Amino acid sequence: MAVDRGRAVLIALERLEEGERLLLELELLLANLDVDVVERVIQKRDSPDPAFFLGSGKARDLKRICDVVDAGLIVSDRPLTPRQMANLKAESGRYVWDRPLVIMKIFEERARTSEAKLQVELARCRYELPHLRGLGHQMSRLGGGIGTRGPGETEFERHRRKLERRIRDITRKLAQVKKRRRNQRKRRSRSDILTIAMVGYTNSGKSTLLRRLSGDRSVYVADALFATLDTLVRSISMSDGRTILLTDTVGFIRELPPALIAAFRTTLEEAVAADFLLVMLDGSDPDALETLRVVRETLRDIDAIEIPRAVLLNKADLIDRSTLNGLLTRIRSDGEDVEAISASKWDVKEIIPVLEKLVFRTYL
Ligand SMILES: Nc1nc2c(ncn2[C@@H]2O[C@H](COP(=O)(O)OP(=O)(O)OP(=O)(O)O)[C@@H](O)[C@H]2O)c(=O)[nH]1
Ligand SMILES: [Mg+2]
Numbered sequence: 001m002a003v004d005r006g007r008a009v010l011i012a013l014e015r016l017e018e019g020e021r022l023l024l025e026l027e028l029l030l031a032n033l034d035v036d037v038v039e040r041v042i043q044k045r046d047s048p049d050p051a052f053f054l055g056s057g058k059a060r061d062l063k064r065i066c067d068v069v070d071a072g073l074i075v076s077d078r079p080l081t082p083r084q085m086a087n088l089k090a091e092s093g094r095y096v097w098d099r100p101l102v103i104m105k106i107f108e109e110r111a112r113t114s115e116a117k118l119q120v121e122l123a124r125c126r127y128e129l130p131h132l133r134g135l136g137h138q139m140s141r142l143g144g145g146i147g148t149r150g151p152g153e154t155e156f157e158r159h160r161r162k163l164e165r166r167i168r169d170i171t172r173k174l175a176q177v178k179k180r181r182r183n184q185r186k187r188r189s190r191s192d193i194l195t196i197a198m199v200g201y202t203n204s205g206k207s208t209l210l211r212r213l214s215g216d217r218s219v220y221v222a223d224a225l226f227a228t229l230d231t232l233v234r235s236i237s238m239s240d241g242r243t244i245l246l247t248d249t250v251g252f253i254r255e256l257p258p259a260l261i262a263a264f265r266t267t268l269e270e271a272v273a274a275d276f277l278l279v280m281l282d283g284s285d286p287d288a289l290e291t292l293r294v295v296r297e298t299l300r301d302i303d304a305i306e307i308p309r310a311v312l313l314n315k316a317d318l319i320d321r322s323t324l325n326g327l328l329t330r331i332r333s334d335g336e337d338v339e340a341i342s343a344s345k346w347d348v349k350e351i352i353p354v355l356e357k358l359v360f361r362t363y364l
Contacts, residue, residue, distance in 0.1 A: 005035070008038065008074065009041060009075070010027070011075070012043075013077070022077060029103065030102060033102065053088065062091060073094060074092055085098065104259075107120045108124070110226050115230065122259075126167065129164070132156060193243060196246050196275065197276075200252065200278075201252050205344065207227060208314075219234075226250070227251075230250075261301065269302070271307075276359055277310075278358070283315050284319055308362045311337065311338040312340075313339065315344075316341060317344070
């Protein structure tokens with residue numbers, strides 16, 4: 001059967017709030033992988049079916065639906081268990097992905113440095129391991145009576161051991177990288193230079209700001225989710241001649257797969273080690289306030305919630321004044337210090353004073 005992996009059917013359970021937003025976000029993530037969502041199958045039920053995610057009748061219908069819209073791929077809005085994934089694959093004859101896998105694939109495509117590549121591979125190994133165990137278990141049941149090892153199982157065992165070995169290898173290598181980073185940070189903190197880390201939702205303009213302020217054209221900027229997967233530090237001169245260090249980090253997103261949060265801790269730790277956090281927010285995003293909530297939650301997750309911070313409402317050039325003022329008021333009433341900028345349109349001379357206002361309000 002010729003299947004088109006560029007055309008996908010989205011499957012989801014109806015969620016009360018946020019449902020539509022999360023589905024649109026998943027579609028955007030898929031678009032980044034050149035996958036078009038051609039159909040949505042949304043079912044109303046309280047909890048996922050343990051065997052099929054959707055109800056078994058609906059799941060059996062998926063093959064027909066995929067035939068009709070000529071889709072080669074089924075993507076689930078929520079994480080699938082190994083069993084659900086294997087069953088859906090068997091029923092539909094299509095590739096089956098879930099949200100964590102989609103995000104991991106984007107990370108795989110974007111990883112540039114060897115460190116980012118290692119972190120992505122680690123996340124992928126950790127994701128695959130339980131799926132392999134699930135399959136191995138099924139194979140061993142097919143293999144026959146108690147105590148017998150089917151031929152399939154040994155194959156899975158071999159693969160499993162390989163994965164586990166790789167996880168140990170990568171973990172060791174990453175630990176070395178981490179040590180090196182920590183030493184670099186120590187050297188920096190001894191030098192009394194103020195370190196500021198930018199954090200924020202993916203595509204909010206963090207790299208654009210770093211590029212603008214440092215004048216370094218090699219800083220990678222793209223209208224894509226997860227353009228930056230590596231930490232990048234540049235020194236920036238303030239108006240009084242004093243220097244700060246500005247760090248770019250990987251962008252946050254709702255429902256980041258747990259395997260990836262763990263794997264990217266090294267990158268995010270750079271944020272935890274900063275003196276000050278600049279939370280970048282895309283002001284033109286209708287969900288800007290919601291993304292601020294996600295960022296705050298993530299900061300709590302990585303133990304960075306106590307670090308002094310301020311919000312930079314970016315892309316001011318794209319919003320009208322009254323919307324902008326409304327946003328600023330809302331964010332301030334949330335207890336955050338905030339100013340608006342346009343990282344891509346404003347001149348460095350206009351941006352620096354805003355930064356100084358936010359940062360030195362806390363530090364002077
Ligand atoms: N109109 C407008 N566009 C902007 C502004 N700042 C950034 N952009 C655009 O927004 C997109 C994302 O910018 P990036 O700087 O790559 O975003 P990022 O926060 O580094 O994203 P990740 O690396 O994915 O976390 C790019 O297409 C930028 O050109 C702005 O102030 N105004
Ligand atoms: Mg970036």
